[in-house]
Amino acid sequence: MSLCTCFTLQAMRLTSNIVCRVAFGKSFDEEDYERRRLSDILHRAQAAFVGFYFSDFFPKIGWLDHFTGTFSRLEDVFKELDTFYQDLIDEHMDLTNRPKSMDGDIIDLMLQLRHGNSSSTSFELTLDHIKAMLMNVFFAGTDTAAAAIIWAMTVLIKNPTIMQKVLDEIGNTMQEKTITNEDDIEKLPYLKAVVKETLRLFPPAPLLVPRYSMEDCVIDGYRISSNTTIYVNAWAIARDPIYWENPDEFLPERFLNEKYSDTDMKGQEFNFIPFGGGRRGCPGSTMGLITVELAVANLLHSFKWELPSGMKKEDIDTEVLPGLSMLKKKDLQLVANKYPQIQKSL
């Protein structure tokens, strides 16, 4: 059986469902009213976040944002998100009726922290703190992991030799097993190298999270005045020929060679920082990385992926959508053919 699918949409649904289950203890059915409500708010929130604000670039005429309606749109969407998170918190607090899946999710753990022992936090944890955390986790965890899965499949489809090498590795390691789990991933070094190389060429958050200097400082010889917003270009660093041979080429093998095999991605080596670093480094890096590795491994092990008829691999571009995360501009369309061993197990 084969199916032509908008891969971009499926990847976004997958990661948003994973984050919803981990953070809110529920996954939203596609047809469900709550799902449509969430998708609608998210859509508008993302548009509001990446919109142009005079106050960001020309603070003196920032008042114009009130006249253009951008501030009120932002405020409206925040109010709706607040209500959405409040409803979720209320559901969690209703201990008699709430589903088992909410036990131990992020909201549950934060409510326990809030009610239980105040000694575990040095400040009073309010519902606003919990809502801000949910907002952070949802926005930071969904697009980033989806972008990485989409870019990984894009480069694999464009590089059939590399695709075949990953398929051989997965096939030889998994054999009759139908689902790849976390333990299996450790036996797939080439797949791990493919994901690393994808994150090097297409870091989902290319400019990380901006920093702001509170006082004058000197970093590595550069003088930075106080009150300056600083962007770290992780994308450019990961393509800098000083650190990387053939920097613009997709060569997963580099991460199997002695020189790069131990390259860390969690902010210890500054030539490769797809998860940022320091105090504001990505707290979801372990979950993000394994999500991408498991998704790619299982997608490749379960389906034979092809381009829609009439399309060549050269037709797939790598243009990027403007925004906080580096998403592929044109949706990736692929045909999925189920492998016989999967058909049997379903």
Ligand code: HEM
């Ligand atoms: C492949 C997947 C992911 C990538 C590439 C990624 C990348 C990043 C990057 C670059 C930052 C900014 C770090 C900095 O400026 O130093 C960040 C921040 C963040 N990430 Fe991730 N992330 C991923 C997945 C996740 C997941 C799954 C979660 C949570 C479930 C998550 C939660 C967060 C949060 C909450 C922040 C903000 C931290 C703060 O502001 O202090 N991320 N991420």
